Amino acid sequence: MSAPPLIQKSPATSGHSCTYGAQILDDGTTRFRVWAPSVQRVELVIDELAFLMERDGEGNHTLTIEVDPDTRYVYRIGDRQVPDPASRAQPDGVLSASMVVDPRAYVWKSNQWHGMPWHHAVICEVHVGAMGGFDGLRRALPRLAACGYTAIELMPVAAFQGDRNWGYDGVLPYAPEASYGSIHALKAMVDEAHQLGLAVILDVVYNHFGPVGNELPNYAPEFFRADAQTPWGAAIDFRRPQVARFFLDNALMWINEYRFDGLRLDAVHAIKPTAFLEELGAAIRRNCLPRGREVWLVLENEHNGAGLLRGDYTAQWNDDAHNVLHVLLTGEQEGYYVDFAKHPGEDLAKALKEGFVFQGQSDRRGIPRGDPSQDLPPTSFVLFLQNHDQIGNRPLGERLTCLVNEADLRAAMVLVALSPMIPLFFMGEEWGCRTPFYYFTDYQGELAEKVREGRREEFAHFAGFADPERRQRIPDPNALATYAASIPRQEDSMSAQEWGHWFAGLLQMRKRHLVERLAGSRALSCEVLGKQAVHARWRLRSGQHWEIALNLSEQDVSLPRDSASRILWIEPQDVMDALDSGVLAAHTAVVLVRDPEGERLLA
Secondary structure (H helix, E strand, C coil): CCCCCECCCCCCCCCCCCCEEEEEECCEEEEEEEEECCCCEEEEEEHHHHHHEEEEECEEEEEEECCCCCCCEEEEECCCEECEEEEECCCCCCCCCECCCCCCHECCCCCCCCCCCCCCEEEECCCCCCCHHHHHHHHHHHHHHHHCCCCEECCCECCCCCCCCCCCCCCCEEEHHHHCCCCHHHHHHHHHHHHHHECCCCCCCCCCCCCCCCCCHHHCCCHHEEEEEECCEEEEECCCHHHHHHHHHHHHHHHHCCCCCEEEECCCHCCCCCCCHHHHHHHHHHHHHCCCCCCCCEECCCCCCCCHHCCCCCCCCCCCHHHHHHHHHCCCCCCCHHHCCCCCCHHHHHHHHHHHCCCCCCCCCEEEEECCCCCCCCHHHHEEEEHHHHHCCCCCCCCHCCCCCCCHHHHHHHHHHCCCEEEECCCCCHHCCCCCCCCCCCCCCCHHHHHHHHHHCCCCCCCHCHHHHHHHHCCCCCCCCHCCCCCCCCHHHHHHHHHHHHHHHHHHHHHHHHHHCCCCEEEEEEEEECEEEEEEEECCCCCCCCEEEECCCCCCCCCCCCCCCCEEECHHHHHHHHHHHHHECCCEEEEEECCHHHHCCCC
């Protein structure tokens, strides 16, 4: 394991010139700029010395002076002293002073890395804090690479209030969370990943700010819309060029300065107008350095907007496919799972063949959602059984290892790992983790009470938590013990070593037989074999037909064998005789390949 690189000045290191914040210029001076259109006077305060900033007609307040890197500063606006909304570092938290950062101070080692093709991606989503911060995650990278992962996805790292949070309550999107480590530790982690051949994706939140530390409403209410709301409050006003620029620069900073290989944009259905997303995608494609670099843009989008996937965006998390798989595995039908409970076999077949299940029809709320997606390649969709939301938003944070019999879970994981869609797993899935992953925060006082009680009331309509006394079992998000209990522990798995070996074998199979043949692949068909069983077929680039048959029911189903097809994987191994007889046994998955015109093209 290599140590973090030494920090020193180097003209060869990366930086991104941002419109706002403290930007060190080529002549050694630092330009400070903040957009505060509702006020006439803003002062820059350093060591209790105040410097009046110059206001332009758009409400930008700017001052250029000589200061040293690591200088602490705040803005004085009226009787308030506030951190820089585009702060590059908040060493003492989001309510304290900002710090000037020289982005050129880190010397990169992996300068030959230019990313990897998207169809090579096998993603492990991680929570940086639960992995031990940036340094802890860096130390874990060789193990993750050895599992067969090719990409690591970080839950958001933008600065938030307190020391514990999922990251979706960030308030200073340019500043890496100080409780995870320094900005140099973050860059060292990305650098180490690239040296190991791992891509790194960052989850970013551009749809809202968290509840503590966001001062923008006090001096820039124009940043938000008075006529539109999100589940988290007033919508951000992306129609304003200054607001759009704030987020465009943020995305480019993560990609060009921190060298992330991609961004996953959280809940873009809450970003309006969608023209901003088109502008963002185009700006990233136009300004990624060096030219020819592979950069991935992945969406979470409840609206199932296929048009974005035909443009500059690489893929979307396929929540529809997850939801129907969850219904098939657990039988749960509460909340949004009810939309997938009536015909789960048909829905899974549609997802595997066409991508989205909802392509314009109305959901349980009577709201039409989704676009036709059957023209999109399977690699436009990220397939998963679990992620931070689908585990942590459960009342008790259970993983599927605690909810589902092992045979069905392994069969479903075969589908995820060996489907032509892009697979994503949540940290610990690679060794059968049973540790819960709870929702956690670090708030105090009245807000802590609101979060705790709001969390419990959220599940009052669930059958298992209608009783108020039972809801008290839902862990307090603000308790340190809730966070500590969410850190993955291998001792919670009864067979971590055996499961890990099995999982690595799946990903080796994907790498050996599927990855290089994915570009240009397309779905052919998906036959419903039973209420909980399907048989999907895809055509790969070189002409082979890739097939996966999955049976999550209690009954065997008929699966006539094509004599030209060959079995690549069967789960479990002891159902081969049934398969030879044209039967797909219960709790089984099988992966087959058929070469064009009988040619055996796969070694």
